[in-house]
Structures are given as structure tokens and as C-alpha cells.
Amino acid sequence: MGVALYRKYRSVKFDDVIGQDHIITTVKNMIKSGNIPHAFLLTGPRGVGKTSVARLIACSVNKIDYKDLDSQVDIIEIDGASNRKIDEIREIREQVNIVPTSLKYKVYIVDEVHMLTREAFNALLKTLEEPPEHVIFILATTEFHKLPPTIISRCIRFHFKPISKEDITKHLTTIAQKEKINIDGSAIETIASHSDGSFRDGITLLENFRSFATKVSQDDVEHNLGIAKASIVQSIIDAINASDSKQVYSLIDSMQYNGVNYVSLANDLSSKFRNSLIENTNIIAKDKVIELMDGLLEVQSSTQPKQKLVIVLLGATVAKDTPKPKQNTPKKSETPTEIPPEIDESPAKEQPSEDKEQKSDKNDSIEEIWDATLKILKTEQNTIYAISRMGKIANFQDNSLTIEFKFPFHAKRMNDSKNKILVEKYLSNTANGQINVSFIVAGGPAEDKNIQNISNIFGHPEVLE
Template sequence: MYQALYRRFRPKNFDEVLGQNHITTTLKNQILRDNIGHAYLFSGTRGTGKTSVAKIFARAVNCIDSQDGNPCNNCEVCKGILHESIMDVIEMDAASNNKVDDVRELREKVKYPPSRARYKVYIIDEVHMLSTSAFNALLKTLEEPPKHLIFILATTESEKLPQTILSRCQRFDFKRITTEDIIKNLNNICNEIDFKAEESALKLIARNSDGAMRDALSLLDQCVSFREGVLSYEDVLDILGIANNDLIFSLVDNIEDKNLEESLNILDNIIQNGKDINQFIKDLVYHFRNLMIAKTSKDSSDIIDLEMETVKRYENQAKSLCLDFILKSIQILNEGENQAKWSSQPRIILEMMIVKLISLTDEYSLEERLDRLEEMIQNGNVNVEEKNREIQKKTVERPYEYKEQKIEKSKIKKEEKKEEVVEIVDDGKDISFNEIKDKWPNILKEIKSKRVSTQALLKEGEPLSYENKMLTIGYGDGFGFHKQALEKDHNREFIEKTISSFFNKNIRVKFVMTNSIEKKEVKKNNEIEKMTQEVVDFFGKDLVRIKK
């Protein structure tokens, strides 16, 4: 009868266990020094060797001819445990024996000494599945077990175990097996079963096993049945339902170029070829993870476990992408992956994610937006008349990238000529705030005739007050960008000169952010001032005295 590869090549001693030297060394030393505990907890992700190490340990503590802490696997006790003819090593699945009655039955059995071995060993797999009452029933036995008894508890979710159980066990955390160790082991197994496979094919299997040797061997088992000759990279792609790397690179390029139609065509091609949608989403997450590493790491080849040629492709693609875009893309894909798992229409979820990713290509951080737009305004490298509406609509809550558009040098020179230096002569007359407010549209026209870009920013503001030759202009929520841009020296000075020239008065300008309450207060003061001025105009200055 055929035996699965993960069972056939299960490690027989501690030295054959992959990637868990921190555990196997400790256990071997305990056996050599006869310092064996009564309860052990093996925790870690699936396929990392928890049950295998438990079985090796059960043989090692009972072996008649132990060799450097390893079981000999040749003595009658080792052979009896391997062939399950000795009943002193008991495996119990807590998922199907999780009731309190099951644990009570176990407590009755552990009282009896082993029949042929030195220790009676209970291996309880998926122990986190036990009920609360079952844990309570097990607690006393774990605390004071018979001298001949050893408990080995295995779990993938140790956080679900009560602290009372954890505190009574020696805990060993199993690490994920590295891709290098998995590939090395796969090569050894292929040589032993006389099966040929390309190195790239084995690397793909290793990456998709997610650090679990058992998963890698199960995938290899599928591939062995699929191909009699040499197993190629494309064969593994077909078996696992994974999209070709070239397709994913092409998809991301189209997302960056905002080419929605071509992006959806690539998706349709992938799905029509029978690729698994949930697997493809995982591949996309992995792709953007590699882009993140390539964007942020000095030597990404140390972290991205791929061929150097592929790493270079990631680095080149990452150069044209914003880090903020990459991070948000990973977030969107992770959320979409969770939705697609439970959706009856995962394709629609995937297509929605692609649309969201394309919309993300416009988004940048506020700081980057300010720096870009400020630089373009100063250099004259932006067509402000065409972008005027966009500047009004785009608020700080949704910063966008503005594409640079060069203006002809002749136009720039014309604007510079219009901004001639005008000497301000104070005519000595007082001006009121209401007069400034009435003339405000004319002031905006004057500024627009000289510098359109500044007028586009200024028109979103509103004059609030005028006192001691200081004009205060307020901006509401969402227009903080306009305020910051106008506070730059070259913009503020230009506005002050234009307004001062308009009224023949040296006027300074201040920009503030206002809320609805402040605006109401200012409007109220303005109305009072307006009414006062009307009274003065009607009766004359000599007859009116204003009290403050």
C-alpha cells in the first residue's frame, strides 16, 4: 500500500528534525542527564514537527540502547513503539476526545504502570480543543502525576490554554522551517525516490508551504503523481493554481498606469485558465510584500528568497511606486482576502480590489503633495488655469499627485512683467473693513490679472477683519493647504503689495483657519461696524460719538 511522503519520510531521531535545534538539543541533554520532566507543551504552526518530536522523545526516554540522546530504533522497545505493538505510548486527539468524561477515563488509566517500557507517555494532540471542565479534570494529574507518566501536549494555539495548564508544563515553541531547509530536504527526498525536479520548481513548492514541511511534502506528492519526467516550474504553477510571475508583474504595471481594462483582461485570463482566486490574492499580497521589501531594504536579496533576476525585477518595479501606495495596497488585499474566503462570488471581490488599487495610484501623503505643488508653483511648471478647479476640489483629506505641465517661457516672462514694483503712497484716509469687503471681488480680479495661481488660492478665503492696518483672511476646514501655500513669503508679499496699491495704504495680511463659531462672531462684529458706519454717514461725524 502506498504511503504518503510526509509519513514515509517522517524523522526517526532528533538529528533528522529540521529547523528545531533549540528544542532537540534541550531534549537530548535532558535524556542524557536523566533530567526528564513530567509534562511538556509543544506549540507552533502546522507541519513544523511537533508530533514527530513527541514520538521521537517517547522512544528516546524508553530506549534500551539510547545513542547520544537519540533513540536507537533497533531495540525491542523502539521497534514495538514504531510498530504500535507496545501500548505504553498513547496518542490522543483532543479534538474528538474533548469532554470531561474522556479526561476522567484517562486519569483512571494513567494510574497503571507501563507494561514493557520505562515510562508511559501520553501524546495529546490539539490540546487547546479540550473543554474548560476537561482542563480542570486534567489539572490535578498534570500537577502531581505518577513517576512513570509523561504528558506531551501539542497545540497550534497555545494562547487558548489556561494559565494553570501552561504553568505546569515545560514549553517549547516550534519555529517555521526556513525555505532553504525545506528545499534541501525536498532535494534529498527527490534523490531517494529517483524523481527529478527543477530547482525553481522546488523553490516554488517551498514558498507555498508557508514554513510547514508536511505541506511541502504533500505538494511534492501531488507533483510526483502529475509528472513522470522532470518537474518544471510551469508544472507546479498548473498544479497549485498559481499565476505566473510575469502575469502578476504585468498586472501591477497596468495598475500603476491606471489601465483598468487591461488589468481586468489579465484577471479574466488568469481565472479562465483555472487559477484559484483565493490563491491568486495570496500571490498578490506576496508580490506587494516583496515590493515593500525592495523599496525599503538596502539589500533586498537577503530578505526576498528568490533568484537574483527576479529580485531585480521587484527593485525596478518598486522604484516607480510610492511606498504609501504599496502599504495601502497590502492593506486592501488583506481585507479582500478575508472577504473572498467567505464570499460566493470571490471574483467580484478580486475585481473590486483591482479597481481600488488603481484609484490608489493618485493618492500621496499631504507632505509630498505640498512639496510637489509648491515646487511647481515657484518654478512655474504648472498650468494653473487648467488645474484651478482641481485645486478647489482636492482637500487635505484626499491629497493627490499633480502632474507637471510646463508653461512656455514667454508666458512666464509676461507674468513677471505684470508684477512691476509699485511705490505705495499712503493718502492718509481711513478705510473700513466694509469698504475692503465690498471691493474684495475687484481685488481678486486685480490679483488674477497678475498671477492666476495666487488668485486661485486666495479666492477660497474670506476677509474676516481689518484692524491697525492688518487684514485677516480666514479659511475653513479642508482648505489648510491654501493657507499654508499663501503664507509662503513670495505669495504673502505679493498679496500685500497688490492690496496696498489698490487702496493706497500700507496693508499687511494675515491668514488664519476658522470654524463656524468664529465666523459667526466675526460676521456679527462686521454687521455692528456696518450699522455704525451707516449711522455716521446719516448724522455726520460731528454728531455721533462711538462708545467701546
């Protein structure tokens, strides 16, 4: 049985560690001077060298060779995810007072320490505060924010940073040469780009192509990793710029049968938009970029990534400008010869001037009220917000607001009594007065063929986040 490449190429000395020079230099100086803390806390993303450095520290303080590490009973590795209860920590507390068998220090390496229960942390606290002189704790975690402040304050913390794409590419190229993996340089760069700054992820992805009989191309990598081709990503951007909703949906739907990962596609689009802002290339209208990037961030955490991506991208094809509320006044004559209607000269009931001013103010500010309501929905009811933001103000009269949507299934979802009550509640609170709301489809029965075609494609489904 072969050894996984990420284990085979794990760092065996401090000089092998790549991309963490700020940590290695400090740790080496600590050990050299003899000022060794009783507790280290190693934080940072996955696959950047935390566990490797923890093992190197254990070997270095005890002056043993890395290859002898597995045979040492005084260096104990504990997985915080599977040994997270108070009983396991109590067992450690009982064992720390026993002197090392053969080494100078007994070293406890606790990986994923954030997984410990609150009771387990409390049990560990006293030992961390006053450990025996022969004990060193090395805690490692990817989720530093979940640790109690009392634990953090008793450790010397080192934060590991993500590895640069250039360093990962160089490292993977070296491994490919040693392992005789015949792979294009562009394919290695694609793997490095999708490693999220993690050496371990990059090496694991490279191992997928270890048994390829032919030379591994960039197309092979994209197909195996579910990465959308650059030409497809550009086609989606072009369709958004053209406000072509049908083409956007068609492109996204077709990827399902090509094995494309929708979270990966969202990340690729987000990277494109971010780079366009930085480089000022304007590949898409600036008023849409930030909103698109914000929506794409939510795809990764969604239980329905495809549907969420569809909502975000179709939302960008809808015209952003909100029309002014329609006034219920008679239309002006289009021909100068039209006879004006008879005027009723009977005295009309006058509203109090105060009521008129209030009505005028509310009518003038309805767009501001709607925008403010959308911001509240984004915080409090994200799923409803994702649909509501695609609507446009169609009419506002007598404290009744009408919002129109381009697609029937959006209007249907918002007319659900539960959703409608929530929107009316936030609208009324924002306006400091009761506002009723209704949701309609733009154009009603006579909507254009493109909208009808898209509705037919969707089949009026329920929209899920």
C-alpha cells in the first residue's frame, strides 16, 4: 500500500517549511536560547504546516531525529475532534505529573483543539496555567475564534498564513518531477489556484493524476476537479452584460451535466469581478459588481448552491433602475384636438393640509423606505431578501405598495402569506405607519416571449437558498 503524497513530502526539518519564515525564525531562536514556552498555540487555515511545525518543535526541544518521532512514547498526539470530552482531558491531567520515560520533555500535541467541550477546556485550564516543568503543550486549530480567551492568554500564539500560489506551484512542480507525473505547467498552475492556499490540498489534488497514462493537460485538470472553462465563465459575464436571462440560465443548467462544481464556479466569477475592480478593466457594469460579489459569497454556504447561483446571476440581468411610482392622474392628451373631459365644479372635500404633506412626503420617500427595508431583510431574512431585491416599485397609492417581478415564480414566492406579512411588518416599521404590499409579475398576462420561455424552463419551482 502506497503512502499518500502529502505524508511522503511532509517537512522533516525547519528549513523544509515553506511560506512561514516569520514563525520558523522565532521558534528556532526560542529553542536555541532555551526560552521555551510551556504552551504554544498554532493557528491558521488547513494544510499550511501547523501539525508539521508542532512535530518539529517536539523533536527539536528533545534533540531527536524526526524519523524516530513515531517510536517515542513521550510525544503524544491527540485529535481534539475525537478526544473532546472532559474524561479524556482529566486523563491527561493525571498523566502530566509522570516524568518523561526517555526524553527531556513530555510533549502533548492537541490538533483541532477548538473541538473540545467547554467542560474539557475548563479541565485543561489549570494544567495550562501551572504545568510541570517537564511538560510542553502545543495546541493547533483552524478556528481560533472558537477558543476561550482564558486558553489563548496562557499560550504563545503563532499565526500561519495561506501559502502563495507561486510557492504552491513551485512545490507541486518539484513533487511531480520526483514522482514522474507527466503534467503541463498550466495544469499545475490551475491546481495551485484551486488549492485555497493549502499545500496539503494542492498535493492531494495533484495525486489524483498520479496514475494518468498520458500527459496531464489543463483540460484534464478542469474536467476532473469540476472547474468551469474560462470560455464558459466569460460567456456568463457576456450574458449578464446583455441582460440575457435565458442565456445565463441555459449556461448554468448545462454545467450540471458537465460535472462543474457550482461553488467553484461562484468562486471563479467572484475572482474575475474582484480583479476587474482592482485593475479597473470594467468587464461588467460597476453598479452590479459589488452586489454580485456579495451574492456569490453566499453560494458556498447555501444548501442549494445551484439555485442560489441562479438567483444571484439572474438578479444581475434585471434592470437596476427603479421606476418612479406611477401617479393615478389622467393621461395628457396626445393630440391637440382632443376634447377635454367635463370638469365637476361641485365643491370638493378638502383634506387637512397636514394630511396632504404626510402623503406627499411618504410618496416622495417610498424608494428610500423600500431600500431601507431591503437592508433589514438582508440582515434578518436573507432568503426573502435574495428574492425581494429583484423586484421594482410599480405603484404606490393610499399606503399600498406594489412591487413587480420579471419572473412569475418570484412573485408567487413573495405572495406567500408568511413572506408577505414579514415584508409588510418591516415596511411599516421603517415608514412609521402601516403600508400594505402586493407582488405582481411585470407585464401580467401579456409578458414577452423571453420571460415566458424562462418561466417554462424553470417550471415555476420553489426558490430555495
